[in-house]
Amino acid sequence: MSKKADFVKFDKVDKSYDGKVLVVKDLNLDIEEGEFVTMLGPSGSGKTTCLMMLAGFETPTNGEIFLDNNPISNIPPHKRGIGMVFQNYALFPHMTVFENLAFPLKVRKMSQEDIEKKVDKALAMVSLDGFANRMPGQLSGGQQQRVAVARALVFDPAVVLMDEPLGALDKNLRESMQYEIKHIHESIGVTVVYVTHDQGEALTMSNRIAVFNDGKVQQLSSPDKLYEEPVNSFVAEFIGENNTFGGEVSEISNGTCKVKLEKGEIIANPISVKSAGDKTTVSIRPERALINPKDKMDNNQKGKIEEVIYHGDHTRVRLNLLGNSEFILKVPNSSQNLDIKLGNEINIGWNSHDARALDPK
Amino acid sequence: MSSDTRKILTTDGIPLEESLKQAEKKNKIKAFLLVAPLLLFLIITYMIPIGDMFSRSIDDKMVTNMLPKTYKAMEKWDGKELPPEEVFEAFYLDYKILVKNKTAGKLQTQLNYEKNGFKSVLKKLARKQKKFEEGNYKEQIMKVHKRWRNVEYWRAIKRRAPSYTYSKYLKGVDMYSNEDGKIVQVSEDRRIHRILWIRTVEVAFFVTLFCFLMAYPIAHLLATLPMKYSNLLMICVLLPFWTSLLVRTASWMILLQQQGIVNDFFVWTGLVADDNRPEMMYNKTGTYVAMTQILLPFMVLPLYSVMKTISPSLMRAGKSLGATPAVAFFKVYFPLTIPGIGAGCLLVFILAIGYYITPALVGGASGTLISNQIAYHMKSTLDWSFASAMGLMLLTGVLAIYWIYNKLVGVDNIKLG
Numbered sequence A: 001m002s003k004k005a006d007f008v009k010f011d012k013v014d015k016s017y018d019g020k021v022l023v024v025k026d027l028n029l030d031i032e033e034g035e036f037v038t039m040l041g042p043s044g045s046g047k048t049t050c051l052m053m054l055a056g057f058e059t060p061t062n063g064e065i066f067l068d069n070n071p072i073s074n075i076p077p078h079k080r081g082i083g084m085v086f087q088n089y090a091l092f093p094h095m096t097v098f099e100n101l102a103f104p105l106k107v108r109k110m111s112q113e114d115i116e117k118k119v120d121k122a123l124a125m126v127s128l129d130g131f132a133n134r135m136p137g138q139l140s141g142g143q144q145q146r147v148a149v150a151r152a153l154v155f156d157p158a159v160v161l162m163d164e165p166l167g168a169l170d171k172n173l174r175e176s177m178q179y180e181i182k183h184i185h186e187s188i189g190v191t192v193v194y195v196t197h198d199q200g201e202a203l204t205m206s207n208r209i210a211v212f213n214d215g216k217v218q219q220l221s222s223p224d225k226l227y228e229e230p231v232n233s234f235v236a237e238f239i240g241e242n243n244t245f246g247g248e249v250s251e252i253s254n255g256t257c258k259v260k261l262e263k264g265e266i267i268a269n270p271i272s273v274k275s276a277g278d279k280t281t282v283s284i285r286p287e288r289a290l291i292n293p294k295d296k297m298d299n300n301q302k303g304k305i306e307e308v309i310y311h312g313d314h315t316r317v318r319l320n321l322l323g324n325s326e327f328i329l330k331v332p333n334s335s336q337n338l339d340i341k342l343g344n345e346i347n348i349g350w351n352s353h354d355a356r357a358l359d360p361k
Numbered sequence B: 001m002s003s004d005t006r007k008i009l010t011t012d013g014i015p016l017e018e019s020l021k022q023a024e025k026k027n028k029i030k031a032f033l034l035v036a037p038l039l040l041f042l043i044i045t046y047m048i049p050i051g052d053m054f055s056r057s058i059d060d061k062m063v064t065n066m067l068p069k070t071y072k073a074m075e076k077w078d079g080k081e082l083p084p085e086e087v088f089e090a091f092y093l094d095y096k097i098l099v100k101n102k103t104a105g106k107l108q109t110q111l112n113y114e115k116n117g118f119k120s121v122l123k124k125l126a127r128k129q130k131k132f133e134e135g136n137y138k139e140q141i142m143k144v145h146k147r148w149r150n151v152e153y154w155r156a157i158k159r160r161a162p163s164y165t166y167s168k169y170l171k172g173v174d175m176y177s178n179e180d181g182k183i184v185q186v187s188e189d190r191r192i193h194r195i196l197w198i199r200t201v202e203v204a205f206f207v208t209l210f211c212f213l214m215a216y217p218i219a220h221l222l223a224t225l226p227m228k229y230s231n232l233l234m235i236c237v238l239l240p241f242w243t244s245l246l247v248r249t250a251s252w253m254i255l256l257q258q259q260g261i262v263n264d265f266f267v268w269t270g271l272v273a274d275d276n277r278p279e280m281m282y283n284k285t286g287t288y289v290a291m292t293q294i295l296l297p298f299m300v301l302p303l304y305s306v307m308k309t310i311s312p313s314l315m316r317a318g319k320s321l322g323a324t325p326a327v328a329f330f331k332v333y334f335p336l337t338i339p340g341i342g343a344g345c346l347l348v349f350i351l352a353i354g355y356y357i358t359p360a361l362v363g364g365a366s367g368t369l370i371s372n373q374i375a376y377h378m379k380s381t382l383d384w385s386f387a388s389a390m391g392l393m394l395l396t397g398v399l400a401i402y403w404i405y406n407k408l409v410g411v412d413n414i415k416l417g
Helices: A047-055 A097-106 A112-125 A141-153 A171-188 A199-205 A223-228 A233-238 B016-058 B061-066 B068-074 B085-100 B104-114 B118-131 B137-144 B151-159 B167-172 B193-224 B227-242 B245-256 B261-269 B284-308 B312-320 B325-353 B357-362 B370-379 B384-408
Strands: A008-016 A022-031 A036-040 A062-067 A082-085 A159-163 A191-196 A208-213 A216-221 A243-253 A256-260 A265-270 A279-284 A299-310 A314-321 A324-332 A345-350 A356-358 B175-177 B183-185
Touching (some): A022 A047, A036 A047, A036 A199, A047 A082, A047 A159, A047 A191, A047 A208, A082 A141, A141 A171, A171 A199, A191 A199, A208 A223, A233 A243, A233 A279, A243 A265, A243 A324, A265 A299, A314 A345, B016 B167, B061 B068, B061 B104, B068 B085, B085 B104, B118 B137, B193 B284, B227 B284, B245 B261, B357 B370
Antiparallel strands (some): A008 A062, A208 A216, A243 A256, A256 A265, A279 A356
16 A cells, blocks of 8 residues: 555645634645654744644635545544544543543444453553553643543544644653654554644654744755755744854855855855845854864854853853854864863854855844 | 650750640631631521521420429329319419419410310400319319310320420421321311422422523533623623612513513514413512522533633544534533532522522412511511421521532532632
8 A cells, every 4th residue: 555645635725713814824735644744833833723724623714625635624523533632631531541542432333342452452552551440630741641642543543633742741751752652653654743833842753844934834844854954044043053144145156155244254055045136144053163173164264252151061152253143153072172261262164055045034 | 666656856855746736836826816706707697596596496485484383283194184183273373373464365375276275265264263262273173164174175285394396397397296296297278388398499499400501501601702702791691690689580570570571572473462461470480580590690600610621622632532512512521510510500409499589579379489488487477486497497408408419429529610
């Protein structure tokens, strides 16, 4: 059975709540069968609205959503067969863990025997064997979360939606749950659409990430591409740390461009600039700029150290470079970089390929 | 082990327990002083009146106090045959004083309750006793009226000997203890109280049911509507609360009377003929309508406060798991509102069972409740002991309902807000 590339398909979907503002604008998104796609974005960017439209709790104002090539806008939520994990778990507080998991099977009129088998299997999957008779209130946050995941999966839905499911957990638990959900996804191969505003979570778990802002998908690509090759300054800014220079393109030729800043000039990789005179924001990842580089690099600048923050495995250094006093360097903790002291002038170098000239902010 | 039994000391060497007591003593006194006014208030306005009601309801000292010598002499009398001379003498002496003090009328009334026809016998004795000679009172009294030879009348006097009685309670359920001391029902055409009790429970039950049926959707709307609409709706719910009970009842009278607005509307729509307007007031219908409207907020508010805490994502979860909206409602939403339903129903039922003003004004003859009967005995017949007895029976009934509710649902499950 070949995997469908457009198992879930948003086709020109618009959504407005009040008829004045579009929360989601012209959304086109194809999700492959068995894929783990994350919708990532700041709050109010429309990602949860998209999820609610897919689940059936909101209707698209325009456009259509397809599930396995069938339009689903007119199908009520309970007939869509889509599992959902809610932000606050939404476990039924008056039912035991077993009854919670049996709920979707009971409404499907399965036999008691099948129900017990399936619930046991689902509980084993989230390593909660023996918790069947507890009430949700007697479980810790992490355990409740696992019950919620098990409940969304127990009736073998084609798609599982997760709406910031780890938001309420503490940091360590969140990280271990990320791996757990990722492993469950890998082992059963269900299609997952995940919503979060936590970029770390998105990068860890997803096959592909759709970055939302202002009701639009800014970039849809794999986590590494998203981080290494952001297509616009919003994505560059939103994912990971980022050093930026605002300037104007003065020269552009086969694969490189010169950008004139307020003070000085740098060579950059033209991504969204076309011709000389375009305004641009140049983005450089902190770890791509090196101190006293050994290899030859086409950008070499001098900067003054303004702040040094010790982080254990690395040190964050804030420089004043070419008039940008917020230039951040991440220096691995090794014995070589001993001249990193407040007030020192150091040489910084980076490749023009890593300096991406994007749209102006 | 020795370390377990050893007393733990503070750094200053005082035993820890003692030190803790010392430290908390001040706070305890402060806390008690803060609740003391309330405690005093409760004792004065609640405990004492209820105690007084109880003693009044069983009090039967009046006859005992009027015939002290008689009852002393009657102690030895076994009640089988006519009493001996001492009893007659004692009764004559007691009665003489009563006649002199012009309080014999009360005794006549009281003993007439006990035995029909006693009044005329006693009245005759009051007239004749002035000419009595000393000695052999038995003969003289029996000569006044032949009924004095009937042992029944003497037994009737003896029955009133104890200074307390539960006869008022028996009367409250249409029973009495007859001449033989047996508890029997009153004749069928005089059983009014039992009808009233049943009607009270019935009205309270149906009012609670109507309130529940109407309040549930309202409370749900209140809990789920956006703020700007729900605030308006909340004001609509609370507005009757801020209006005088009397005004509300009076406006129902304007609406429901035969020439009233509702009937006019029915006639206008052609639903009923003008000469055949239905009676919606001065009967049970009026009581139902008015009481349901007046008690509705007491059902809405507990339901609302519970529904407000139910996350909307629970219903969504139910639907996403494949339950139809109806199944999701009955399996997920409804069970979670039970604490509110319990609180609301208990509140409305208990309020309804003791409701007074509304049934008095719109109830008419067939719509009045037990509370109206209590008021009647307090204001009109002045039989306060009977009113007290019925009041206490009502209170016991309410406590019993509360107890049953606690057994069935559990009071811990009540949520008022």
